Structures are given as structure tokens and as C-alpha cells.
Amino acid sequence: MILIGELSLWVALLMATWGTTVGFAGGFSRRAELIASAERASYATFGFLALAAVGLWTALLRSDFSFRYVASYTSANLPSIYKFTAFWAGQSGSLLLWAFILSGYSAIAVYTNRSRNRELMPYVTATLSAITLFFVMTLCFGSNPYERLDWIPPDGTGLNPQLQNPGMAIHPPNLYLGYIGTAIPFAFAIAALITRKLDAGWLSAVRRWTLISWFFNTTGIILGMWWAYVELGWGGYWAWDPVENASFLPWLVNTAFLHSIMVQEKRGMLRKWNVTLVVSAFLLAIFGTFITRSGVISSVHSFAQSSVGYWFLGFLVIAFAITVYLVSTRLHDLESKAELESLVSREASFLFNNLLLVGIAFAVLWGTLFPILSEAVTNNKITVGPPFFDKVNIPLGLTLLALTGIGPLIAWRRASLANLKRQFTAPVLAGITTGAALLAVGMRDVPALIAYTLCGFVTGTIVQEFWKGVGARRRMYKENPVTALLRLVARNRRRYGGYIVHVGIVILFAAFAGLAFKEEFDVTLKGGDTYEATDPYGNQWRFVSQGVSRYEELNRQTTAVLLDAYRNGKQVGVIKTEKRQYTDSRGVPTFQPATEVGIMEGVRQDVYVVLAGVTGEDTAEMRITFNPLVWWVWYGGMIMAVGGLIVMWPQAERRRAQAGYSTVLQPATHT
Amino acid sequence: MNRRRFLAAAGASVALMAISRSARAQEEGPQVNTGAANAPMESERYKPVRLEAKGPAIMDTNARDALEHHLHCQCGCNLDVYTCRTTDFSCEVSPAMHKDVMALVAGGYSAPEIIKAFTAVYGDRVLMAPPASGFDLAAWIAPFGALGAGIALVVLLLRRWHAPAVALVTIDPSTVDATQDEQARLDALVHRDDR
Numbered sequence: 001m002i003l004i005g006e007l008s009l010w011v012a013l014l015m016a017t018w019g020t021t022v023g024f025a026g027g028f029s030r031r032a033e034l035i036a037s038a039e040r041a042s043y044a045t046f047g048f049l050a051l052a053a054v055g056l057w058t059a060l061l062r063s064d065f066s067f068r069y070v071a072s073y074t075s076a077n078l079p080s081i082y083k084f085t086a087f088w089a090g091q092s093g094s095l096l097l098w099a100f101i102l103s104g105y106s107a108i109a110v111y112t113n114r115s116r117n118r119e120l121m122p123y124v125t126a127t128l129s130a131i132t133l134f135f136v137m138t139l140c141f142g143s144n145p146y147e148r149l150d151w152i153p154p155d156g157t158g159l160n161p162q163l164q165n166p167g168m169a170i171h172p173p174n175l176y177l178g179y180i181g182t183a184i185p186f187a188f189a190i191a192a193l194i195t196r197k198l199d200a201g202w203l204s205a206v207r208r209w210t211l212i213s214w215f216f217n218t219t220g221i222i223l224g225m226w227w228a229y230v231e232l233g234w235g236g237y238w239a240w241d242p243v244e245n246a247s248f249l250p251w252l253v254n255t256a257f258l259h260s261i262m263v264q265e266k267r268g269m270l271r272k273w274n275v276t277l278v279v280s281a282f283l284l285a286i287f288g289t290f291i292t293r294s295g296v297i298s299s300v301h302s303f304a305q306s307s308v309g310y311w312f313l314g315f316l317v318i319a320f321a322i323t324v325y326l327v328s329t330r331l332h333d334l335e336s337k338a339e340l341e342s343l344v345s346r347e348a349s350f351l352f353n354n355l356l357l358v359g360i361a362f363a364v365l366w367g368t369l370f371p372i373l374s375e376a377v378t379n380n381k382i383t384v385g386p387p388f389f390d391k392v393n394i395p396l397g398l399t400l401l402a403l404t405g406i407g408p409l410i411a412w413r414r415a416s417l418a419n420l421k422r423q424f425t426a427p428v429l430a431g432i433t434t435g436a437a438l439l440a441v442g443m444r445d446v447p448a449l450i451a452y453t454l455c456g457f458v459t460g461t462i463v464q465e466f467w468k469g470v471g472a473r474r475r476m477y478k479e480n481p482v483t484a485l486l487r488l489v490a491r492n493r494r495r496y497g498g499y500i501v502h503v504g505i506v507i508l509f510a511a512f513a514g515l516a517f518k519e520e521f522d523v524t525l526k527g528g529d530t531y532e533a534t535d536p537y538g539n540q541w542r543f544v545s546q547g548v549s550r551y552e553e554l555n556r557q558t559t560a561v562l563l564d565a566y567r568n569g570k571q572v573g574v575i576k577t578e579k580r581q582y583t584d585s586r587g588v589p590t591f592q593p594a595t596e597v598g599i600m601e602g603v604r605q606d607v608y609v610v611l612a613g614v615t616g617e618d619t620a621e622m623r624i625t626f627n628p629l630v631w632w633v634w635y636g637g638m639i640m641a642v643g644g645l646i647v648m649w650p651q652a653e654r655r656r657a658q659a660g661y662s663t664v665l666q667p668a669t670h671t
Numbered sequence: 672m673n674r675r676r677f678l679a680a681a682g683a684s685v686a687l688m689a690i691s692r693s694a695r696a697q698e699e700g701p702q703v704n705t706g707a708a709n710a711p712m713e714s715e716r717y718k719p720v721r722l723e724a725k726g727p728a729i730m731d732t733n734a735r736d737a738l739e740h741h742l743h744c745q746c747g748c749n750l751d752v753y754t755c756r757t758t759d760f761s762c763e764v765s766p767a768m769h770k771d772v773m774a775l776v777a778g779g780y781s782a783p784e785i786i787k788a789f790t791a792v793y794g795d796r797v798l799m800a801p802p803a804s805g806f807d808l809a810a811w812i813a814p815f816g817a818l819g820a821g822i823a824l825v826v827l828l829l830r831r832w833h834a835p836a837v838a839l840v841t842i843d844p845s846t847v848d849a850t851q852d853e854q855a856r857l858d859a860l861v862h863r864d865d866r
Binding site: 232233234235239241340343348351352355356358359362363366367370374377378380381382383384385386387388391392396520522592593595610612613623 | 818825829
């Protein structure tokens with residue numbers, strides 16, 4: 001199987017080359033047999049890359065240390081689940097995962113469009129094959145997972161302990177599914193530009209793919225935050241690290257596109273802008289991969305420095321140049337069909353929403369790249385860390401949050417004063433009430449107060465939208481409130497699914513604002529010692545050390561400290577925090593000691609204990625942190641994912657229509 | 672070129688590339704770098720920051736910890752001094768920098784003075800954010816400048832797009848030949864987009 005996998009990688013290279021060549025040739029010459037051949041090649045590429053992936057998994061699970069990759073990322077005593085996930089722990093394995101997912105996406109896109117978008121499909125197929133070809137070439141000639149060692153080591157290096165976590169098992173595939181999802185809209189955009197078929201047709205083809213990309217990017221980022229929080233031990237879930245930023249950039253641009261596409265569908269505006277966003281999301285995904293793999297920017301998450309990053313840089317430059325040429329030669333075809341009539345309109349609010357999302361993306365990109373620029377100009381090394389990103393992005397983020405509440409309240413084209421009064425009264429009151437209540441209970445942190453006031457306002461908007469919708473259904477169909485709510489969402493998934501995503505956003509912002517009240521304490525405790533602290537809610541906590549214990553487990557030596565935790569005099573639990581020294585099958589230490597954070601989770605706050613180290617026999621050095629509202633991040637993320645799924649789900653009427661049961665499609669009501 | 676010829680040519684190209692590749696060693700490193708650097712303390716990583724004491728301490732522990740959040744640990748971990756020293760005991764750089772901070776706090780120095788002392792020794796790389804001066808001021812200005820330019824562009828576009836005012840014609844309601852029901856349906860259609 002391993003040999004078949006190795007050979008399949010090379011056959012996939014041929015198939016992708018074939019698909020690219022005959023796809024473009026078929027498109028330009030309009031020869032149906034070439035187009036059909038390119039489409040079959042995309043299925044074949046997927047098949048061969050699947051075999052290549054199965055081959056590598058087989059080598060990993062069998063601990064075949066004759067392969068450099070297997071020896072570098074696994075050891076004989078590594079649990080099987082992590083041998084499986086070691087597939088994406090290193091450079092070449094993760095590149096194979098990229099190529100495999102991309103070929104799978106391509107095959108699905110080709111299959112689902114076998115009777116639609118036929119004028120675009122030759123170029124879509126060829127563009128996707130070209131992207132796959134780049135990845136397979138990188139694998140074959142730059143970073144081959146099937147590279148063999150000259151000798152077979154008795155055991156492998158093992159997997160970095162911080163990757164031995166369920167979060168890391170599912171976070172990278174999710175993120176890759178999101179990143180790679182941007183390739184399909186990009187291919188459609190290139191096809192639409194080549195054929196000059198730049199009406200709304202190509203947009204409807206890419207909307208769902210953008211949603212898929214957005215959905216996986218969202219879940220990937222949230223899972224990555226969770227992994228960083230429970231595994232890295234620095235006390236937070238987001239550090240504005242370059243690699244984190246790289247994952248955030250396509251998300252911001254995709255989010256902007258999912259809003260601006262509505263303006264094009266509804267008003268025929270923002271055509272150039274939408275093409276630019278679709279293309280930018282893909283280029284930023286490739287840029288993120290370049291950052292992660294080139295080592296040009298220092299990051300705690302990056303892969304080992306290698307030449308592969310420069311393959312990506314080359315690909316990025318070529319893709320950028322082609323795109324700029326195509327867009328610049330088709331500007332006339334991208335002229336808007338309508339004009340913005342008023343700044344007080346829904347399309348204007350979407351425009352400002354886009355401006356802010358892209359503005360945040362620019363700020364994040366700028367901050368990420370600025371150390372390189374500064375060093376090039378001034379020859380001085382500088383750091384652009386969380387204080388910069390927080391200062392720049394907090395005002396932009398809060399304005400964006402305000403627009404999340406304003407957008408749905410304003411009518412399309414031009415809002416009247418009466419419309420504004422009617423729509424804004426309740427949400428503004430909700431916001432003011434929230435702010436006043438928090439002020440009354442003693443909250444004095446101004447940014448947090450603004451954030452919670454805006455959260456109240458946006459919540460008011462969403463509740464009002466649901467209230468009106470449910471009320472209308474109850475009046476029209478005499479339904480009970482629950483049935484009316486469920487049917488309201490089911491009948492207009494795009495609009496109300498979007499509002500559910502907004503609920504998730506509000507919860508996330510509330511959680512981020514909670515960080516303003518984080519409390520940290522350096523603690524040194526011997527067995528039996530007590531430490532007392534006050535949390536942000538004013539509760540008195542007492543932590544009693546049960547002492548330090550040391551023991552061995554399957555593939556590690558563990559040093560653990562148990563703390564009895566008391567809140568206002570009542571014991572509420574025991575917190576265990578660990579340092580782990582991982583070893584190979586011969587008991588030889590393999591990596592630096594890893595932190596296993598002790599977390600007492602709660603809806604209001606987490607008590608987060610990190611064992612920094614042990615001095616002497618029994619003295620533990622720890623950091624105890626009260627982290628307010630961290631669970632809200634995970635809840636907010638889950639709600640966003642659910643909202644995204646609802647938006648993505650095909651409408652029943654549309655499914656029936658596609659199956660030929662109905663010939664009449666009602667125009668959808670979009671937000 | 673028929674399909675068979677194309678495949679033969681592609682196969683030959685791939686074989687040639689594979690041969691040329693075999694001469695090159697792969698540069699891939701052995702492991703993903705996912706944690707703090709934890710590198711041993713080297714002279715270029717840690718540099719002592721010492722000043723003569725000038726009076727009693729004027730900062731409390733909280734202010735000191737807040738200050739350490741603005742100093743970049745030089746071990747290569749991308750974390751600030753406070754977070755690094757309280758996360759991983761194996762880092763030798765952040766505890767050493769912390770000791771210098773404590774000594775300066777005890778010597779009566781304020782937060783800006785301590786930051787200035789660290790910058791004098793390490794340069795601007797010891798700060799967690801670029802200084803708002805010289806070329807690095809661009810880091811702070813550019814995001815807001817770009818956003819301002821974007822807003823200005825939207826306003827300009829709006830002015831360009833703004834259609835010339837259409838003269839409104841006043842109609843006497845009594846002359847409209849429509850039933851009340853027809854008028855209501857017309858109003859509903861006109862205001863459909865407002866929903």
C-alpha cells in the first residue's frame with residue numbers, strides 16, 4: 001500500500017498536468033472532448049491523491065521509520081490516534097493533506113456543475129487543476145513525504161507534545177478545509193474573468209463554496225484558540241501571532257464578501273469589489289501558507305524553515321499577476337448596474353461593513369509584515385505584538401459591532417426618517433439599558449462598557465428581527481410561537497441563519513470584553529501552603545497545595561501539583577496542573593517539558609493554573625489566572641458555526657426545483 | 672498533439688525533474704515549532720539592564736506586572752516577559768529580565784524610565800509594540816490612514832453616483848383612479864424593499 005501511495009503521488013502529478021493543459025485548451029478551442037477529459041482528470045487526480053494519502057497513513061500507523069517523515073514525527077510508543085494525526089504534523093504531510101482536500105473539493109465542484117455553468121467549467125477545472133499541480137509539484141520536488149532515510153532508526157523522534165491534544169487533531173484539517181475552500185471561488189472568478197461572464201451567475205455558484213470555506217475557517221480558528229488556551233499555557237486564546245493572523249485574514253475577507261454579495265445580488269453593485277474580495281481571500285490563504293512555511297516571520301506555530309515557503313511566494317506572485325491582468329482588462333465588464341442612492345441605506349451600511357472588515361484585514365496584514373518592512377528601512381528589529389493589534393483593532397472592531405446592529409435595521413436604497421425611528425427605538429433602548437445597568441453595578445472600564453452597550457444594541461436588533469418575523473407568521477398562519485420561529489428560520493435560512501451568526505459574534509465580543517477584567521497572580525506554594533485571592537466578581541478564593549507528585553505514564557514522566565480550591569469558604573473542586581517530560585520507547589527525553597494547564601471551567605470565569613516549574617522537592621511555582629467569560633468564546637464559536645450551517649443548507653423549494661419537481665422558483669428574500 | 676503523445680512528453684519531463692531532484696537534499700526540518708523557544712541563555716539574548724537606585728519604589732506589583740506585559744522576552748518565544756516567565760520555567764531569559772525589572776522598580780524608577788532603560792540596552796525590539804516615532808510611526812498611522820482613504824473614496828463615489836434630483840410631480844389624490852385595495856397593494860409593492 002505504501003509503494004502504491006508513493007507511485008500515486010507521481011501519477012497525480014501527471015493527472016493534474018493533463019487536467020490543466022486540456023482544461024484550458026478545451027476552453028479556448030471549445031472542444032467538448034478535451035473539456036470532458038479535463039473533468040475526468042480532476043476525478044482521477046483526487047483518486048490518486050487519496051491513494052497517496054492512504055499510503056502515508058499506512059506508513060505512519062505501521063511505524064515504518066525508513067521514511068524520514070514517519071521517523072521525524074512519530075515514535076513507536078505514540079498512541080495510534082496521534083500516529084494518525086501526525087499526517088499533518090509536519091511540512092510534507094500537511095502539504096499532502098492540502099493537495100488531497102483540494103483535489104476532493106475540485107472533484108465535487110466539477111461533479112456538482114456537470115450540467116450547470118458549462119461555459120465557465122473548462123476554466124474552473126483547469127484553474128483548480130493548476131493549483132493542484134502546484135501543490136503536487138511542491139510535494140514531489142520540494143517536500144516529499146515519501147522520502148526515505150539511508151538507514152532505519154530503531155525509533156522515531158516522536159510527536160511534539162503540544163500536538164498530542166484532541167484540538168490539534170481536528171484544528172488543522174478544519175483550517176485547511178477553510179483555506180482550500182477559497183480555491184473554488186477563486187477558480188470561478190478566474191473563469192468568469194476569462195469568459196467575461198461577469199453577471200450574477202458565477203456569484204451564485206461561488207456563494208455556497210465561500211460559505212463552506214468560511215464555516216471551516218471559523219471552526220478551525222475557534223478550535224485553534226481552544227488548543228492554544230488549554231495547551232500552550234500562556235493564559236489566553238489569541239496572541240496575534242503571525243500564523244494566527246494568517247488564518248484570520250481569509251476569514252475577514254470571506255466575511256466581507258458574504259455581505260457584499262448581497263448588494264450585488266440585490267442592486268447589481270460592487271461587481272469589481274466582489275471579484276477583488278474572492279481573489280484576495282484565496283491569495284491571502286496562500287500568503288498564510290507562505291508565512292507558516294517560509295520562516296520569514298518568527299512565530300510559535302510555524303513549521304521548520306524551508307525552501308517550500310518560497311515555492312508559495314512564487315506561486316503567489318504568479319497568481320497575483322494573472323489576476324491583476326485579468327481584472328484590469330475587464331474593468332468595463334465589471335461596471336456597476338446601479339448607483340448608491342443614499343448613505344442611509346442598507347447597501348451603504350454593507351459598504352461600510354466591508355470597509356471595516358477589509359480595514360481590519362489590512363491592519364492585521366500590515367502589523368504582521370511591518371517588522372520586515374521596518375528592518376529593511378531602518379535596519380532595526382522591532383516586535384509588533386498584542387499591544388499594537390489591540391490598540392488598532394479594538395476601535396475598528398467596536399465600530400464593526402455597531403454596524404452589525406445597524407445594517408439589518410436600515411432599508412435598501414434609501415431609509416426614511418420614519419423607518420429609522422421605527423426600527424432603531426427598541427435596539428437603542430436595549431443598548432442604553434445594558435450600558436446603564438453595568439455602570440450601576442460598578443463597571444468602569446470604558447472600552448468594556450462600550451462593547452457591552454453595543455452588544456446590548458445588536459442583541460436588541462436581532463431580537464426585534466425575530467420578534468417581527470415570528471409575529472408576522474403568527475398573524476398570517478395562526479402558528480404557535482415555537483412553530484413560527486422554527487418555520488421562520490427554515491423558510492429564510494439565509495437571513496435568519498445570518499442573524500444566528502450575529503448572535504455568535506455578539507457573544508464573542510462579550511467574551512473578548514471580559515478579558516479587561518482578567519486577574520493574574522504569581523504563586524509559590526509548598527505542600528500544605530495556602531494562597532488567597534479575589535476574583536473579578538469579588539469572590540474570595542483560597543487555594544491549598546496538596547504538594548508535588550511525580551509519576552510515569554505511557555510515554556511521559558509527569559510532575560503534578562494538586563490544589564484544593566475554595567470559593568467564599570466552600571470547597572468547589574481540585575485543580576491539577578502538570579509538567580510533562582515526554583520520552584521515546586527507550587525512556588529517552590524527546591522534547592522540552594510541556595505544560596498541562598489545570599482549568600476549573602465555568603460560564604462566568606475559568607480558574608486557570610499553570611505550573612511554571614518546581615524548585616527543590618516540594619515547592620511549586622505557579623500562575624493562577626481568573627479568566628472571565630472564556631466559555632463564551634467556545635459558545636459564541638459554536639453558535640456561529642450553527643448559524644453558518646443554517647445559511648449553507650439548501651432551501652427546500654430550491655432542492656425540489658433542482659430535482660425537477662417544480663418549475664417555478666420564488667425569489668428569495670435576502671437580508 | 673494527441674493524448675498518447677502528450678502523456679509520453681509529460682512523463683519524460685517528470686522523469687527528468689525527478690533525476691535532477693535526487694541530487695538535492697531536502698531542507699525540511701525535523702519538527703513543528705509550536706512552543707516557546709526555551710533556548711539556553713546566550714549573551715546576545717539576555718543583556719543586563721542596571722541603573723543606580725535613586726529612591727524608594729513607586730510602583731506596586733500589579734503595575735510591575737503590567738509593565739512586563741510591554742517587554743518582549745528575548746528567548747525567541749514571541750511572548751512578553753511576564754507571560755513567558757510564568758508559563759515555562761525552562762526559559763532562562765525572562766526570569767533574568769524580570770530580575771532586572773524588579774531591581775529597577777526597587778530603585779525607584781517609573782514604568783517609562785524602566786522601558787527607556789531596556790530600550791537603551793536592547794533596542795526597540797524589546798518593546799511589544801513599535802514606538803510611535805520615526806519610521807515606526809507608520810505602523811500606527813497606516814491602518815487608520817487606509818481606512819480614512821477608504822471612507823473618502825466611498826463618499827467620492829457616492830457624490831459621483833448621486834443621480835440628479837428628479838422633479839417631483841404632485842398628484843392630487845382625488846385624480847388617482849385606483850380602489851383603496853389597489854392602492855394598498857401598490858404601497859406594499861413599493862415598500863417591499865424596506866423590509
